[in-house]
Every structure is written in structure tokens, then in C-alpha cells.
Amino acid sequence: MKFGAGAGFRITVTVFGLLFLGLFFLYPVLRVFSASFLDSSGAQLTLHNYAKVLSSAFYLDSMVNSLWIGVLATVATTLVAAPMAFALARLPLAGKTALMALSILPLVLPSFVGAYALLLLFGRAGIVTSGLHALGIPFGSIYGTPGIVLVYVLTLYPFVLLPALAGFKAVDVSVEEASQNLGASRWRSLRTVTVPIVMPAILSGALLVFIDTLENFGVPFVLAEDMPILAVEAYKLFVGETDTNPGSAGVLGVLLVASTAAVVMIQRRYLGRRRFATGARRSPPLIPLSRGFRALATAYCWTLVLASLVPFFAVIVISFLEFRGPVLHWHVSLDNYVELFERSLRPLQNTLFLSTLAALGAALLGVPIGYVVTRARTRITALLDIVATMPFAVAGTVLGIGMIITFNSGWLVLTGGWFILVLAYVVRKVPFSVRTSSAILHQIDPSLEEASINLGVSPAMTFLRLTVPLMLGGIVGGMVLTWVSAASELSSTVLLYSGQWQTLTVVMFQALESTGAGLAAATASLLIFFTVVPIALIYRLLRRYEMSLL
Secondary structure, eight states: OOOOTTHHHHHHHHHHHHHHHIIIIIHHHHHHHHHTTBOTTSSSBOSHHHHHHHTOHHHHHHHHHHHHHHHHHHHHHHHHHHHHHHHHHHSOOTTHHHHHHHHHHHHHSOHHHHHHHHHHHHSTTOHHHHHHHHTTOOOOOSOSHHHHHHHHHHHHHHHHHHHHHHHHHHSOHHHHHHHHHTTOOHHHHIIIIIHHHHHHHHHHHHHHHHHHHHHOOHHHHHHOTTSOOHHHHHHHHHHHOOSSSOHHHHHHHHHHHHHHHHHHHHHHHHHHTSOOOOOOOSOOOOOOOOHHHHHHHHHHHHHHHHHHHHHHHHHHHHHTEEEETTEEEEEEOSHHHHHHHHHOSHHHHHHHHHHHHHHHHHHHHHHHHHHHHHHOOSHHHHHHHHHHHGGGGSOHHHHHHHHHHHHSSSSOOOTTSSHHHHHHHHHHHHHHHHHHHHHHHTTSOHHHHHHHHHTTOOHHHHIIIIIHHHTHHHHHHHHHHHHHHHHTOOTTHHHHOOGGGOOHHHHHHHHHHTTOHHHHHHHHHHHHHHHHHHHHHHHHHHHHHHHHTO
């Protein structure tokens, strides 16, 4: 096991990373697993919990519904996003820069907000629904599977778009030329050569979509109505269980993790049987199109992007309209915001405080881990890489249940305060920092660090004063993703928060439970504002910093 130059620093990072993730991630998840095999007293092993859940048609339906919605959303999202990625990478479209910028916005806006906005538009008493009924046009509602899948497609398509776009740009042009020289048409070459080469990138994005659909709590809570969904039922069961050991909730948590793990294994098995590398040297050129096809491709991309932004513009407009109970009236009013701010500014302050700490914590933990797993390729760092990526595949509901089981009593009690929320956010979001840091490190020559160490600078100082400034773009990118996703986090927050640490998403959750539609709309708009504006400012400052280095 060789760590190379700066072995002491790399070993320290590796040990600390494994200890931290072992204590605050693996151990709570294992406690959920063990709880599923213990009786109500938590003292004896039993399979009663599994028999109880797996013999229940209701809970089996929740699992089937979750998997079915996940499959539908993943397939639909892939079919929508992959053509757009190809169009942006290979076709001469108008407004590519604007399309790229706008297509990323759904990632920084919570899907929970999108679901609620679509509910206000297409619910049974929604604005569009009422208008269609007034015109005599029959329309049901957005509740159920169609609405949930639609929200996932509109909010998660960037997960497929971004890696697929990079994949299409990285294909070696000589591969396509060889195919065409053998008699294949341009479009047959695309179907039989280019798409298979890009398939790992497409599947990696599709996997993220599927994982998100399984662990998502907010979207099905808003739109599922009476349809049972695994993540939501695990939360309800945990909150409703009065026994010492939450065994039944533990079973649902295990089923969530098992479902995700099975899909990850299927993907790894598929990719492991095939070779996709091309040794790219020249990027492929843009494909010339007729005016009609160019207009069609441009219209497709703009339609998808604008459709994904409609819910968020809608919720902002609706927040300025008058609500009398759950009924919307077409009168401009600030009453929703007055009610929100009269209650307390504490949820907003909590959201900003907790998200900022989570972003800093995930960077402090994830950036060194990303550095070590990239620079030191050993068995132990490979284990660290796997453990640091695993939180992607664990639902926030499962982690929240595990943390409550683990840290509600015993030698380390954390429940009831802000620290456990920050820990949950850091653990769940640390893969963002690890992956973005690792990606940027592949572009930095290790010889720069070796030269610094050979000149007498310690490995730790070399990392802080040389490597970190060169990684700044990746670090900021990971911090922004962490900040945004922590600010919109619901699944673990709703389990872990205590009264004084209520966040904006919890206010929305409670407002929707009590039919406070106006308050929920105002809260969602506030969350959108405090999500988008800081990101724009940070990237503007980062751009100025990068320009000053040129």
C-alpha cells in the first residue's frame, strides 16, 4: 500500500475520512439495518418486522409504486435529455450559451417547489385546470403517477443532460469517420457507434435520476395523494411507531437501500461487460443541418428548458395573489408575505445558517478526500472513495431515521439541536465535493505538487497553498451544489429538526399539511430567491478571480 510523496498527509486524510463517514454515515445506516431485525424492545432478534411489512399489500404497493415511478421517470428523463445533449454538442443551434445556462437552473431549484407549483397550476382547483373547465375542456388533475413523473423529468433532466453533453463532445471524430468510410450513413453511424460510446455517461446520469426518485420525499408528499410511496411511508411509519425499536420503519429503510443498491449493481454489470474507451484525439465537428431541421432542434431544446422553468415562475406569481383558505382569488396582495414574516424570520435564518455550515463542512471533508482518492490509488483509498460516494444511494429518510436511532441516547446525544442537521447535510452532500474536486484534479499535473514538496514545503501546506487555489473552480462548484441542495432538503430535515430549528422547507411542508397554500407559495418564492441570487453572485466573483489570474 503506497501513498507516494506526502504519505503522512494522505494517510491522515484517509483515516479521518473513514472515521467520520464510518461514525456518521455507515453506523447510523447499519443501525437502521439492525433495527429491522430486532423486536419492539430492541433486545431480541426476530423476522417479525419483515413478515409484517412484506405480508402487507399496502407496503408492497408502496415499493412497487416507488420502483415503477422511478423506472418511468428515469426512462422518460433519459429520452428527453439525451437528444438535447446531442443537439447542444453536435448541432449548430441558436442561443446555445443561453440554453446551457438556463438548463442548469432546475438543479438549483428544489423539486419540492416544482411539485407544489404544478399543483397550483394543474391541481383540481388549479389555475389552468379551472380555466380549461370554464372552456368546457375536460381535464383531471396532476395528482398521481403522471404528475410525479412530470415533475421528475422537468427537474432532474440536467442529471442526464450534463454528462451526456460532455460524452458527445469527447467522442473521437476518427471513430465516426471510420464508420462512414465503411459505408454507414451519418445517422446510422450515430446510432451504432456514437451512442454506444456515450452510453456510460448517459447511464451515470440516469442512475442519479433513479436514485433521486427513490429517495425523494417532497414530490410524492405533494402529488401522490393516497398512493403509497416507500420514502413517504417510511417517514410516516417511523413517526407513528411508539415502540422502543422502530423495526417496521427499519424494514422500509432497508428496502429503499436494497432497491438502490440493486440498480447500481445492474449498471456496473452492464458497463463491466463492455468497452467504451476510444482514445479521443479530435472532437467531432458540428453536423450541418437544413434550415428546417435546425429550427426544429432549436425549438425542441428551448421548449424543454422553458417548460422546466414554468413551475418556478408560476409559484412566484401566485405568491403575490390573494388566498382565502385554500381558494385562490385573482387579486394582487402581499398578505402571504406579511403572514410569513409576521410569524418569524427564524426559518429563513436557520436555512441560511445550516446550508452555509453544510457547504463549508462538505468542502472541508470532501476536498481532501477527493485529493487523496485521485492522487493515491491504493486499496484503502479505493474503499474511501466507495464510502464517500455511498451517501448518493441512501435516502435522506433512511439517514434521518438512522441518526435518530444512533444519537438519541447513549454516549453521544445530538438530537434536538442544529449540529445533527449539519451532520446529515454534510454526509448526504459530501459526494458533490468529492466528485467535483476529483474531476478538477485530473487536469492538474501532479508534478507541480511534487516540485513543491521537493523544495521543502510540507504536503499539507502544498495542498493548501498550491493545489487548493488551482482547484478553486471545482471547490466552489461543489460548495454551490451542497448549499443549494441543503437549502431545499426536506426528507432528512423533517425528521431531524426541533422546534427552534425549523427551515423554509419545513414551513412549506407544514403549510401544505394545513392547506396554507398562500404561505407555502410565499415560502417557496423566498427559497427560490435566496437560492438563485447567492449562486449568481458567487459565480460572478469567481469569474472575476479567474480573469485576474490570466
